[in-house]
Structure formats: C-alpha cells, structure tokens
Amino acid sequence: MIPYGRQHLDEDDVKAVVETLTSNWLTQGPAIPKFETALADYCGANFGIAVNSATSALHIACLALGVSEGDRVWTSPNSFVASSNCALYCGAKIDFVDIDLNTGNMCVDALRNKLALAESINALPKVVIPVHFAGQPCDMKEIRALSKQYGFFVIEDASHAVGAKYQEKFVGSCEFSDICVFSFHPVKIITTMEGGMALTNNSEWAEKMRMLRSHGITNDPEKMTEDSHGPWYYQQIALGFNYRMTDVEAALGLTQLDKLDTFVEKRNALATYYDKSLRNQENIAPLSQHNDIYSSYHLYVVRVKSLDSTMHTTLVTQLRESGIFAHVHYIPIHLQPYYQNLGFKKGDYPNAERYYQQAITLPMFPDLSENDVTSIVSTLIKHVDNLR
Structure with missing residues (x-):
C-alpha cells in the first residue's frame, strides 16, 4: 500500500x-x-x-x-x-x-x-x-x-x-x-x-x-x-x-x-510530474498554484469534478483496494456534529462543501518515485473513467 x-x-x-x-x-x-x-x-x-x-x-x-x-x-x-x-x-x-x-x-x-x-x-x-x-x-x-x-x-x-x-x-x-x-x-x-x-x-x-x-x-x-x-x-x-x-x-x-530544502524540492518535482501526467484530464484538476508562491506540497490534492458523494466513496475505496491509500482533506469543519450543535449547518460555506465532494488526496512524500506517480495516475484515471 x-x-x-x-x-x-x-x-x-x-x-x-x-x-x-x-x-x-x-x-x-x-x-x-x-x-x-x-x-x-x-x-x-x-x-x-x-x-x-x-x-x-x-x-x-x-x-x-x-x-x-x-x-x-x-x-x-x-x-x-x-x-x-x-x-x-x-x-x-x-x-x-x-x-x-x-x-x-x-x-x-x-x-x-x-x-x-x-x-x-x-x-x-x-x-x-x-x-x-x-x-x-x-x-x-x-x-x-x-x-x-x-x-x-x-x-x-x-x-x-x-x-x-x-x-x-x-x-x-x-x-x-x-x-x-x-x-x-x-x-x-x-x-x-x-x-x-x-x-x-x-x-x-x-x-x-x-x-x-x-x-x-x-x-x-x-x-x-x-x-x-x-x-x-x-x-x-x-x-x-x-x-x-x-x-x-x-x-x-x-x-x-538540515534536509528541509531537499524535501521540499523533491515534493515540488513530484508535483510537477503529477501535473504533467494529468494535464489532458478535463475531469481531474490539481489545485491551482499562484505565481508568487512556492508550495511545500505537504499534500497533492486533485478535484474530480464529476463526483457525487456515492461516487466519491467508491473512488477512494477502489484506489485503496488497488494499493493506493487515497484520502480526503478535509471534511469541512462546520459539518462536524460538534460544530452543528453550535449552529452551523450544511450550505453555510458552499465552496468548502463542493470542494469536499470532489477532493482526492494522492500520495506525496519525498521517497515516492516517478514510476509510483505514473502508476497512481493511471490507476486514478482508470477508476474515474469507469465511474463515468
């Protein structure tokens, strides 16, 4: 995995x-x-x-x-x-x-x-x-x-x-x-x-x-x-x-x-490789990066625009069954039961809720290889296409 x-x-x-x-x-x-x-x-x-x-x-x-x-x-x-x-x-x-x-x-x-x-x-x-x-x-x-x-x-x-x-x-x-x-x-x-x-x-x-x-x-x-x-x-x-x-x-x-700069450089190189591998996918969109920033890429997140809640669950499950521990960051805080008890409700922050329905976190860490990324992307595309 x-x-x-x-x-x-x-x-x-x-x-x-x-x-x-x-x-x-x-x-x-x-x-x-x-x-x-x-x-x-x-x-x-x-x-x-x-x-x-x-x-x-x-x-x-x-x-x-x-x-x-x-x-x-x-x-x-x-x-x-x-x-x-x-x-x-x-x-x-x-x-x-x-x-x-x-x-x-x-x-x-x-x-x-x-x-x-x-x-x-x-x-x-x-x-x-x-x-x-x-x-x-x-x-x-x-x-x-x-x-x-x-x-x-x-x-x-x-x-x-x-x-x-x-x-x-x-x-x-x-x-x-x-x-x-x-x-x-x-x-x-x-x-x-x-x-x-x-x-x-x-x-x-x-x-x-x-x-x-x-x-x-x-x-x-x-x-x-x-x-x-x-x-x-x-x-x-x-x-x-x-x-x-x-x-x-x-x-x-x-x-x-002492290794921080190297870690971040590797993460950026992997993110670039992910981006190139996904550039022709209209339905799968990496998060946008502003020109005046240099991300540390703690996470690599894509939005799969066609997902509904059922398809979201299915996709994450299928990726994990394929040996890729896909995850979702984050469940909008205001939808947590404790916060709903404070008065927050579904619909309060529509962009956060829409993002949550579409977001998939893919593996990202310095020891990941380009071959790993190629395999992850091809598996993701296959399962997304099957869902459609």
Whole structure:
C-alpha cells in the first residue's frame, strides 16, 4: 500500500535521537532552544517557541494575542478541527470564511465581504487564522492589508507549509502576520515525531507563549510578585499548560531541518510530474498554484469534478483496494456534529462543501518515485473513467 504521506528518516536522525537518549537531557535540555533558534533563523523570524503540537501552538498563540470569552475568531472551514478549536479553548466565538475552490485556501474576496458586513453590525473578529492548505500560502499581503483596515490580528496556520515561500520569503517570517504556527507530525514536511512551533517577531508575545507552554510558571525575578526565596524558586503567574516539546523531539527536528530544502524540492518535482501526467484530464484538476508562491506540497490534492458523494466513496475505496491509500482533506469543519450543535449547518460555506465532494488526496512524500506517480495516475484515471 502506498501511503498518502510518510516521514523520511536517515542515519543522522537516528544518531541525533540516540545521542540525546543517552545524554543527561530527555525532556527539557539544550536541543530545544537550538531547534527554536535554527528554525526561526531559517524562516527569518525573531523568536521560536517549540511545543508538543501545532494544536498547542495555535492555542497559546490565541492566548498571547488576548483572545478570550466573547471575542470572535475566523478561520477556514477547509482544515483540521484544531484550526478552529483553538479559539473555542479560549472561550471565543468561532466563524469561518469560505474558500477559493481552485486553491482550497481562504478566499480573500469572501473575507473582504464578510468583514464589511461584520463592521456594519459591530461584529468584527479579533483574530483571523488563514490556513496554508496543502502547503500553498494564502494571499497574505491582501489579508494583512485587511487586518490593518479592520483591526484584527493574523495567525498563520502553516501546519502544512514549513519550507514554503510567499513573495520570495519563507513562510514563518511573519512579515504579513503576527504569529505563524508549524506542525511536525510524521506526515508533515519535517517531523519531530509529535510537535509544533510558533514563530513571531514580537518579544512580548514570545515570552507569554513560553510561559503558557509550561504551566504559566516563571523563574524570572522581575515577573514575580515578591522577592525570590532562593535559586529553586518559581511562581505560577498565569493558568498555563503542559505543552512542552522534549529534547529528544527537538534533536530530531534539528537533523530534519538540515534536509528541509531537499524535501521540499523533491515534493515540488513530484508535483510537477503529477501535473504533467494529468494535464489532458478535463475531469481531474490539481489545485491551482499562484505565481508568487512556492508550495511545500505537504499534500497533492486533485478535484474530480464529476463526483457525487456515492461516487466519491467508491473512488477512494477502489484506489485503496488497488494499493493506493487515497484520502480526503478535509471534511469541512462546520459539518462536524460538534460544530452543528453550535449552529452551523450544511450550505453555510458552499465552496468548502463542493470542494469536499470532489477532493482526492494522492500520495506525496519525498521517497515516492516517478514510476509510483505514473502508476497512481493511471490507476486514478482508470477508476474515474469507469465511474463515468
């Protein structure tokens, strides 16, 4: 079975993990700040805050920006539920902005129209979380301009997009956002087993996120409410969480980071080969790529335009029976039962729903070969033609 995604580990990765396992540091040690600095430097950001998942990073990013009960947060319905759950963890109200059907990303025109309406009824968001779906950055320059016009913060959910570029700069530079979040789950571009990181250029937000990832505790005398009792002393000054990354994970992240450019180059080469193999298929359309971006291609997604829900299920099943683990990213968040209980319903975001009915995620990872792609494409075309 060819999986839709898979990590690539080599001897350098194994050596780094073993060295850390046999060192004096397993949980909190020197590899964590090294990894934070290395990725921040790579992306062109001032600060990196490593945590145990991108979900945790999204949560503390919202808290660092002051999201609380009664605030509004908007994100894309075409994402994993973590992109919206982070707002609910803070007591905020969540809402969605429909997507561009051709890219899977938040539609800037839909955002602009929704903001104008929200301003007229005094219901503007405090934070907007655009999701760089499949590794392609959103139109961040336009989103940033809207954030300045309407006064909201921007958190980039770049869980898919480490190593991607927008207007020649790496995603994570935070040029057009306040905080950017990455994921290092094994199927992502680089892995730390589990793990994530928040990047920002704001020292105050960085310090708050560091504190929140570790129970809200500080050992900085300047932040304490009384004089220190001694070198062992600490104070809990906020309600934080155990969101820390381990030193073992960070050590793996450092060696994976050395291979990031190679991984993304391979993914782009595979995507180009997929595109060429599918170029004469009117019914099968890869997601569009904007000219001013360089995708990290976490996923390779096609839309099969003729599908209905029954045919969708049949096609994915047939591909898996043929040894290709096709998948679907994502079920629109607003259609999840929990969110329907919040008042969302079918029909609220028609582009996201139409996309969901047509989307097929095909295998994409660095060790995939062109022969694999040829086989995957021919099998896909055969099954699509049979369905028609």
